[in-house]
Amino acid sequence: MVVCGDDGLAHRLAAELRGVYGEQVTLVVPPSERSVRPPVVGRARATTAALLDRVSAAVNRAGGNGEPVAGAPVAGAPVTEATEPNEAVLAAAGVERAAALALVYDDDETNIRAALTARRLNPRLRLVLRLYNRRLGQHIEELLDQAAALAAGDGDGAGVDASTTVLSDADTAAPALVATAVAGTSKVVQTDGLLLRAVERTPRPGQVAEPGLATLALLSPTGNGSGVPEGSGPGDEGPSLLPDAQAVRGATGRGTVVLEQVSYAGPSLPPARGAVPFASLFSRRLRWSLAGMVACVVALAVALWLVTGIHPLKAFYLTLLDLFAIDDPAIGASVGRQILQLLSGLVGLLLLPVLLAAVLEALGTFRSASALRKPPRGMGGHVVLLGLGKIGTRVLTRLRELSIPVVCVESDPEARGLATARRLRVPVVLGDVTQEGVLEAAKIHRAHALLAVTSADTTNLEAALYARSVRPDLRVVLRLYDDDFSTAVYRTLRAAHPRASTRSRSVSHLAAPAFAGAMMGRQILGAIPVERRVLLFAALEVAGHPQLEGKTVAEAFRAGSWRVLALDTGASAGRREESAAEEAYEDGRNSGLVWDLPDAYVLSGTDRVVLAATRRGLAELLGRRPPERAVPGATAPGHPLRP
Incomplete structure (x- = not known):
C-alpha cells in the first residue's frame, strides 16, 4: 500500500x-x-x-x-x-x-x-x-x-x-470528538448514523460483568493489558476476542469489553419554530405602551358617549377621527365635546412615536431571526463548542444530529461555521475566548462539557484552564496539534483535577483509523483496540460468503473469529417480512439497524450484516490470505502484529 x-x-x-x-x-x-x-x-x-x-x-x-x-x-x-x-x-x-x-x-x-x-x-x-x-x-x-x-x-x-x-479528516474525527465530550471515550465506530463505543466493564468479585449490545472480548485476568500476545500457546493469558456465551458465563471476575450505543441523557433541544411568534415582535415595554394607548382611546370614547349621549359606536368613531386629526373642529359644540376633542388630539400625538417604535422593533425582529442567536436565559447541560472552523463545523453538525444542545464561541465573524450555526439556530457568542466574560456568556458554569477545537493550541489550553477555574468538575476535550504537548497537558490536568474528565485529541490521530479502514476496503467501518489485539467492524453482503449465507445467526457465529452484530434493514428490505426478525426490526427501525437478532434468524443472500471480526477472521471471510512475511521483533507465530 x-x-x-x-x-x-x-x-x-x-x-x-x-x-x-x-x-x-x-x-x-x-x-x-x-x-x-x-x-x-x-x-x-x-x-x-x-x-x-x-x-x-x-x-x-x-x-x-x-x-x-x-x-x-x-x-x-x-x-x-x-x-x-x-x-x-x-x-x-x-x-x-x-x-x-x-x-x-x-x-x-x-x-x-x-x-x-x-x-x-x-x-x-x-x-x-x-x-x-x-x-x-x-x-x-x-x-x-x-x-x-x-x-x-x-x-x-x-x-x-x-x-x-x-x-x-474533519468528518472522520468529528464522531470521536463528540463521543469524547458525551461519553468520555474515543473508542467509537460510526455506522448508519449511530455512534457505538467499546466499554470496559469490571465486575465485582465472584460476578460476571453486565452485558451491553454485544460482548466483544474477555479481558486478561490481570486486567492490565499486559497479557501474552495472541496465539502464544496454551498458557495464553491475554484477552479472548468474541467469546461464546458459555465462555462469558464462565468468566467470573474477568472484565469484559461490551458494545454500547453512545447517547445523550441531558436536556433536550427546544422544538424548532418555523415562524417568529407574535409576542417576540415587540418588547415588554412597547407592549405596555400600546396597551395604555388603547385604554386611553376606550376611555375617551366612553366619556364622549356619556357627555353627548350619542350612540356608543358613533362616539368611538368620532374619537378615532379626533385621534388622527381628520375630524372637523367642534366649533359651536358643548364644552365637554371640545375638551374631549383636544384630549383626543393630544393622545394622537403621543401615539405617533409608539407606532414608529413598533414598526422599527418588528423590522429588527425579522432581521435578527436570520442572525446569530444568543444563549437563552437558564440554559444548562449543554456543550460549549469553541471554534467554528473546518473541524468545529463538522462537530457542530454531529452534535445537532444527536439532539445535543450546543453553545458556540467564535472570535472570527467571517468563520465558515457561522452560516451552519445560523441555519441550525444554534446560539453563538462572538468574542475572543481569552477575554474575560466570553465563556461566562456561553453559560460555561452550567455546561456539560467544553470542546475546544480551534487551530491554536494555546487558545484551547487557555480556555480549558479558565473553564476549570470556573467549574473544576467540567468535562474538557482539547484538540492539540502536537502529540508531546498533548501528553504533557493531559497528564498535568489529570493530576490537578483527578475527579474531572480531561481528554486531549489530535485530529490526525482520530482520522487515521478511518482512512486505514477505507484502504482495506469499503466494508471496513472501524477498528477498536482491546489490550494488545484489535477488533475490526465491517459491513458485508451475505451473498457469496458460504460461512454466512443460508445459516442461522447462531451457526454463523465463530468464536474468536467473527460475530454477526446487526442486520442492515436499509439494504435488506426484502427480508423485513421475516417473522424471526420482525420484533427486532421494530426496535431498530429508527436507525436502520436491527440489534439482538434471534439466533434462529436465517441469513439470506439479500441481507447485509454488520459484524465484528478479528483480522484473521475477516481475512478468511473476504477470501484474502494474510501475507506470510516476518515482522520485525516477531519470533512466535502468534505475534500480535502478524495478521
Whole structure:
C-alpha cells in the first residue's frame, strides 16, 4: 500500500496500516518531512525511518489520553521523497503494483490530480482521497469508480476491489470528538448514523460483568493489558476476542469489553419554530405602551358617549377621527365635546412615536431571526463548542444530529461555521475566548462539557484552564496539534483535577483509523483496540460468503473469529417480512439497524450484516490470505502484529 501526504495524517496512516493491519507500506512525503519534525505525530527524531520505529510496545502504550494507541509506528517502511505526487513519483512508489493508494495532502486539487493519474496507471487500484468539499468528492468518487468499472469490463480488474473512497479528516474525527465530550471515550465506530463505543466493564468479585449490545472480548485476568500476545500457546493469558456465551458465563471476575450505543441523557433541544411568534415582535415595554394607548382611546370614547349621549359606536368613531386629526373642529359644540376633542388630539400625538417604535422593533425582529442567536436565559447541560472552523463545523453538525444542545464561541465573524450555526439556530457568542466574560456568556458554569477545537493550541489550553477555574468538575476535550504537548497537558490536568474528565485529541490521530479502514476496503467501518489485539467492524453482503449465507445467526457465529452484530434493514428490505426478525426490526427501525437478532434468524443472500471480526477472521471471510512475511521483533507465530 502507498500513502502520499504532506502532514501528520500521512505518518499516522502509515503507522496504522503497519501496526494494526500488518500491511506493507510505502510512504511518499515532501523532502522537508525528513528534516522538519512532522506535525501532529510529534517529534520524529530526525528522519521518517526513525518516525516509523518502536514496534509492538507502542501499539499498547497510552497516547496522551489514557487509552491504547492501536496504530503505533513500525520500522521498515520505504520512504520516497517528492515535492508533489506526479506520474514519475507514483510509478517510483510502486502504484502500478500496489493494492491501495491513499492521497492525504491538505490541498484538494493535489489529491484529485494524483488520483486521476494513479487510476490511469493502475485501474485495479483501491483509492482513498482526502477532500473537504463533499459535493466535489461525490463527483470525483463516481468518476473514478466509473473508470475502474470500464477497466474491469475489459478484463483488467475482474475480481478486484478497485473502489474509490473520499473521506475528510474533519468528518472522520468529528464522531470521536463528540463521543469524547458525551461519553468520555474515543473508542467509537460510526455506522448508519449511530455512534457505538467499546466499554470496559469490571465486575465485582465472584460476578460476571453486565452485558451491553454485544460482548466483544474477555479481558486478561490481570486486567492490565499486559497479557501474552495472541496465539502464544496454551498458557495464553491475554484477552479472548468474541467469546461464546458459555465462555462469558464462565468468566467470573474477568472484565469484559461490551458494545454500547453512545447517547445523550441531558436536556433536550427546544422544538424548532418555523415562524417568529407574535409576542417576540415587540418588547415588554412597547407592549405596555400600546396597551395604555388603547385604554386611553376606550376611555375617551366612553366619556364622549356619556357627555353627548350619542350612540356608543358613533362616539368611538368620532374619537378615532379626533385621534388622527381628520375630524372637523367642534366649533359651536358643548364644552365637554371640545375638551374631549383636544384630549383626543393630544393622545394622537403621543401615539405617533409608539407606532414608529413598533414598526422599527418588528423590522429588527425579522432581521435578527436570520442572525446569530444568543444563549437563552437558564440554559444548562449543554456543550460549549469553541471554534467554528473546518473541524468545529463538522462537530457542530454531529452534535445537532444527536439532539445535543450546543453553545458556540467564535472570535472570527467571517468563520465558515457561522452560516451552519445560523441555519441550525444554534446560539453563538462572538468574542475572543481569552477575554474575560466570553465563556461566562456561553453559560460555561452550567455546561456539560467544553470542546475546544480551534487551530491554536494555546487558545484551547487557555480556555480549558479558565473553564476549570470556573467549574473544576467540567468535562474538557482539547484538540492539540502536537502529540508531546498533548501528553504533557493531559497528564498535568489529570493530576490537578483527578475527579474531572480531561481528554486531549489530535485530529490526525482520530482520522487515521478511518482512512486505514477505507484502504482495506469499503466494508471496513472501524477498528477498536482491546489490550494488545484489535477488533475490526465491517459491513458485508451475505451473498457469496458460504460461512454466512443460508445459516442461522447462531451457526454463523465463530468464536474468536467473527460475530454477526446487526442486520442492515436499509439494504435488506426484502427480508423485513421475516417473522424471526420482525420484533427486532421494530426496535431498530429508527436507525436502520436491527440489534439482538434471534439466533434462529436465517441469513439470506439479500441481507447485509454488520459484524465484528478479528483480522484473521475477516481475512478468511473476504477470501484474502494474510501475507506470510516476518515482522520485525516477531519470533512466535502468534505475534500480535502478524495478521
